[in-house]
Amino acid sequence: MSAVDVPVTGHANDHGDPHVNYLKAKSGIGSWLYTLDHKRIGILYLAMVSLAFLAGGIFALLLRFELFTRGKTIVDAETYNRFFTLHGAIMVFLFIIPSVPAALGNFCLPIMLGAKDVAFPRLNMWSFYIYLIGAGISLYSIINGAVDTGWTFYTPYSASPTKNYVWAMTFGVFVLGFSSILTGLNFLVTTHTMRAPGVTWRRLPLFVWGMYATAIIQVLATPVLAITVLLLGMERVFGLGVFDPRLGGDPVLFQHFFWFYSHPAVYIMIVPGMAIVSEIIATFTRRAIVGYFAIAMSSLSLALLGFLVWGHHMFTAGMSEFSTMLFSALTFLVAIPSGVKVFNWTTTLYKGDVWLTTPMLYALSFIFLFSIGGLTGLFLGSLSVDIHLHDTYYVVAHFHYVMMGGTVMGFIGGLFYWWPKITGKLYNESIAKVGWFLVFVGFNVTFISQFIMGSRGMPRRYYDYLPQFEPFHKASTIGSWILGLGMLIEAYALLSAVFSGKKSPPNPWGSAGYEWNTATPPVLANFVETPVITRGPYDYHLATPEELFDGFPEDAPKK
Amino acid sequence: MNGVMLALDPVSYQLPEAMATSAGPIDWLFGVIFWISAAFFVGIVGAMVFFAWKYRKRPGHKSEPTEHYPILELGWTIAPIPILVLLFHWGFQGYIDLSIPPADAIEIRVKGFQWGWDFEYPNGESDNVLHVPKDRNVKLVMSSTDVLHAFYVPGFRTKRDLVPSMYTSVWFRPTKTGETDLMCAEYCGGRSKDANGDELQPSQFKGHWSMWAKVVVNTPEDFEKYMDGLAPDLKGDPAKLAERGKTIWTKKQCAGCHTIDGSKGSAPTWKGLFGKSHKMADGTDVVADENYVRESILTPNAKIVAGYPSPSLMPSFQGTVKDKDIDAIIAFMKSIKD
Numbered sequence: 001m002s003a004v005d006v007p008v009t010g011h012a013n014d015h016g017d018p019h020v021n022y023l024k025a026k027s028g029i030g031s032w033l034y035t036l037d038h039k040r041i042g043i044l045y046l047a048m049v050s051l052a053f054l055a056g057g058i059f060a061l062l063l064r065f066e067l068f069t070r071g072k073t074i075v076d077a078e079t080y081n082r083f084f085t086l087h088g089a090i091m092v093f094l095f096i097i098p099s100v101p102a103a104l105g106n107f108c109l110p111i112m113l114g115a116k117d118v119a120f121p122r123l124n125m126w127s128f129y130i131y132l133i134g135a136g137i138s139l140y141s142i143i144n145g146a147v148d149t150g151w152t153f154y155t156p157y158s159a160s161p162t163k164n165y166v167w168a169m170t171f172g173v174f175v176l177g178f179s180s181i182l183t184g185l186n187f188l189v190t191t192h193t194m195r196a197p198g199v200t201w202r203r204l205p206l207f208v209w210g211m212y213a214t215a216i217i218q219v220l221a222t223p224v225l226a227i228t229v230l231l232l233g234m235e236r237v238f239g240l241g242v243f244d245p246r247l248g249g250d251p252v253l254f255q256h257f258f259w260f261y262s263h264p265a266v267y268i269m270i271v272p273g274m275a276i277v278s279e280i281i282a283t284f285t286r287r288a289i290v291g292y293f294a295i296a297m298s299s300l301s302l303a304l305l306g307f308l309v310w311g312h313h314m315f316t317a318g319m320s321e322f323s324t325m326l327f328s329a330l331t332f333l334v335a336i337p338s339g340v341k342v343f344n345w346t347t348t349l350y351k352g353d354v355w356l357t358t359p360m361l362y363a364l365s366f367i368f369l370f371s372i373g374g375l376t377g378l379f380l381g382s383l384s385v386d387i388h389l390h391d392t393y394y395v396v397a398h399f400h401y402v403m404m405g406g407t408v409m410g411f412i413g414g415l416f417y418w419w420p421k422i423t424g425k426l427y428n429e430s431i432a433k434v435g436w437f438l439v440f441v442g443f444n445v446t447f448i449s450q451f452i453m454g455s456r457g458m459p460r461r462y463y464d465y466l467p468q469f470e471p472f473h474k475a476s477t478i479g480s481w482i483l484g485l486g487m488l489i490e491a492y493a494l495l496s497a498v499f500s501g502k503k504s505p506p507n508p509w510g511s512a513g514y515e516w517n518t519a520t521p522p523v524l525a526n527f528v529e530t531p532v533i534t535r536g537p538y539d540y541h542l543a544t545p546e547e548l549f550d551g552f553p554e555d556a557p558k559k
Numbered sequence: 560m561n562g563v564m565l566a567l568d569p570v571s572y573q574l575p576e577a578m579a580t581s582a583g584p585i586d587w588l589f590g591v592i593f594w595i596s597a598a599f600f601v602g603i604v605g606a607m608v609f610f611a612w613k614y615r616k617r618p619g620h621k622s623e624p625t626e627h628y629p630i631l632e633l634g635w636t637i638a639p640i641p642i643l644v645l646l647f648h649w650g651f652q653g654y655i656d657l658s659i660p661p662a663d664a665i666e667i668r669v670k671g672f673q674w675g676w677d678f679e680y681p682n683g684e685s686d687n688v689l690h691v692p693k694d695r696n697v698k699l700v701m702s703s704t705d706v707l708h709a710f711y712v713p714g715f716r717t718k719r720d721l722v723p724s725m726y727t728s729v730w731f732r733p734t735k736t737g738e739t740d741l742m743c744a745e746y747c748g749g750r751s752k753d754a755n756g757d758e759l760q761p762s763q764f765k766g767h768w769s770m771w772a773k774v775v776v777n778t779p780e781d782f783e784k785y786m787d788g789l790a791p792d793l794k795g796d797p798a799k800l801a802e803r804g805k806t807i808w809t810k811k812q813c814a815g816c817h818t819i820d821g822s823k824g825s826a827p828t829w830k831g832l833f834g835k836s837h838k839m840a841d842g843t844d845v846v847a848d849e850n851y852v853r854e855s856i857l858t859p860n861a862k863i864v865a866g867y868p869s870p871s872l873m874p875s876f877q878g879t880v881k882d883k884d885i886d887a888i889i890a891f892m893k894s895i896k897d
């Protein structure tokens with residue numbers, strides 16, 4: 001990087017020496033709780049979403065265990081119904097939606113732009129606290145109100161007089177949504193206004209493009225939740241008939257509102273996962289991603305299409321034939337940008353120098369699993385076939401392949417990839433690879449059995465099942481144990497690195513990404529001097545293999 | 560050879576046995592999509608694994624700079640479109656065929672409730688088992704008395720939501736005699752505790768998953784016989800009437816709450832109930848006579864038995880329990896008076 005003498009100023013200065021490792025710049029509990037540093041806020045988020053993932057995962061294991069045998073295995077029916085509600089709500093609203101943007105995005109996005117922080121650091125801190133408040137409200141209402149409606153809260157079941165807490169729950173989700181609006185807004189403004197000199201739109205790292213597309217969805221979709229909360233509230237308080245047929249409302253209307261938010265939310269979940277995969281693949285093939293522009297644009301078009309396909313959750317609910325047709329057609333369009341990404345990633349491997357580190361194994365697993373998730377979407381998008389598959393385990397398996405096989409694999413891959421950057425420590429590759437293997441095998445055992453039992457007619461959200469489904473349920477439960485074990489090993493690999501890992505060199509992967517072009521872990525102000533960028537984030541051809549690790553000739557100070 | 564073909568045919572192990580004409584086009588399309596997907600999957604993952612191995616990192620090996628492949632890029636953006644258009648077209652066509660019932664279809668009314676089904680046949684009689692004739696078009700007109708449910712018969716590949724305050728319908732044409740399963744496919748809750756909050760026996764848990772019903776495909780002759788059997792002439796035979804009352808007790812779900820052996824369930828037992836004077840929640844004493852029983856069935860909230868929560872846990876059976884069913888229930892109650 002050519003050195004330009006711009007003095008580092010701004011808030012970072014008020015909170016410690018800007019040129020010291022951000023983890024050491026200040027200490028004490030308060031330095032974390034009131035921090036305005038995007039990196040520390042990212043870590044706070046990471047801690048919370050990891051807790052949420054752990055909780056959601058424990059519920060998942062309990063559910064699978066209950067289904068191991070027919071009839072009662074460990075818990076009664078009402079408890080089971082609450083467990084799957086908790087599993088879904090925690091995983092979707094508390095874990096996946098904030099996972100990549102709020103944790104890894106917060107940490108990496110400003111560094112990748114060559115910025116000192118996000119545009120509104122104080123708002124960033126508030127978004128974290130609003131997340132905590134929203135999480136508190138939703139968990140309180142689910143647990144206290146014994147909410148057993150599933151994470152979709154369909155009326156009129158959720159409007160029964162005994163279910164007073166659904167409104168509170170939806171309100172909690174709205175508060176959570178508000179926190180993601182703030183994050184989204186921050187990312188949009190940061191990307192527009194805080195890029196370092198030389199970071200042009202065409203040199204924007206693909207991770208940033210993904211975050212940018214996600215931010216657009218976050219800002220636009222969440223207000224619909226507010227309207228839903230308002231309508232549910234008016235119905236509760238004033239008896240206005242909106243969703244409850246007993247009051248003259250239309251129960252199907254709720255499904256429209258719900259999916260009008262929750263379908264775009266699916267893209268809030270998957271686009272960031274894709275964004276991470278693009279970074280990992282470029283680094284470990286030593287090659288610019290094929291079709292950089294196409295990948296960036298496909299993120300934006302997924303964000304846009306995400307708003308137009310909510311009706312595909314309701315093909316059996318009694319919509320008009322015309323709307324059904326429209327939603328099916330639009331749904332098929334989603335296949336195009338998704339396919340473009342997968343094809344581009346795969347061709348990037350061609351003539352690359354493929355280094356199979358743990359993050360790379362996760363990125364390749366993403367391609368494998370997301371392809372299955374996407375292709376099974378073709379069955380569900382075809383109207384007549386969907387009639388048979390809707391609300392069966394086939395759908396459950398499909399969205400787990402997309403959400404878990406996609407986003408979660410991307411997230412874990414991203415954690416391993418940026419772990420040295422975040423903590424300054426190296427994790428143990430062998431342990432992490434064993435964990436990866438168990439996760440990959442366990443995941444497939446768990447969910448392939450669900451595909452088959454689903455297409456054979458096993459409906460979802462069942463406490464008990466007919467004898468013909470027993471072998472599939474057994475296999476799926478055993479798979480969940482393998483998967484759980486793999487996750488534990490990965491958690492161990494990450495945590496043990498923090499405490500006893502070797503110190504990481506500044507650029508352990510020899511990546512050309514901008515975020516590796518500063519100290520590891522970064523200094524409080526991210527860069528000692530404002531960087532001036534003269535090359536793209538994937539310009540591997542400008543350096544020899546050795547220079548990749550030691551610093552690009554391009555970036556060396558010009559005398 | 561045949562065995563291999565069978566194993567290769569995704570429909571043979573991924574879908575349940577087809578029992579209606581509606582399955583034909585759906586299974587065909589399922590197979591088509593399966594093979595298209597399999598081809599893409601093998602192509603993508605095959606290329607991925609091959610490249611990862613061929614261009615693996617090793618001493619002296621270097622990556623080559625990325626080139627632009629405009630033709631390739633355009634190709635894989637455009638090539639899937641015709642496939643997608645075809646899939647959409649086939650799916651939509653199948654869907655339309657499934658949604659327009661032929662004019663000559665036999666109409667059966669379906670009521671879904673928490674947690675069971677009621678089927679009313681053209682002769683006005685009803686049952687909790689769905690019998691349908693083979694090789695005849697059958698149309699179901701469905702509604703729900705409480706929350707959303709969905710009618711799902713995997714063997715017929717039909718599914719449709721039941722929505723309160725709205726009628727929805729499905730139709731099908733069974734092709735094979737025999738039995739198959741009907742399940743609810745829209746989550747509708749569950750209960751594993753009684754009115755006092757005490758845990759029930761696992762066998763008494765009820766909910767979404769227990770909305771299972773048997774579907775029996777009969778020959779048209781057997782179907783007629785079955786319908787006639789639902790409406791036996793019982794006039795003047797109290798023993799047979801009581802027998803029928805007992806059948807209704809199980810078929811209309813009364814048995815889910817009311818016992819007939821004097822034991823305590825989530826509702827008052829029927830043993831020794833008829834003719835007895837007992838206390839209501841408002842303190843009055845009421846004799847359980849014919850009118851009281853009738854009122855209890857049609858408007859459970861009119862009088863609530865002392866010690867039970869209000870509003871009553873019992874749903875109204877207005878419309879699903881007919882007058883002559885009530886006669887039979889009363890005859891049955893009389894037979895277990897003491």
Ligand SMILES: [Cu+2]
Pocket residue numbers: 671672707708709743744745746747767770
């Ligand atoms: Cu149901």
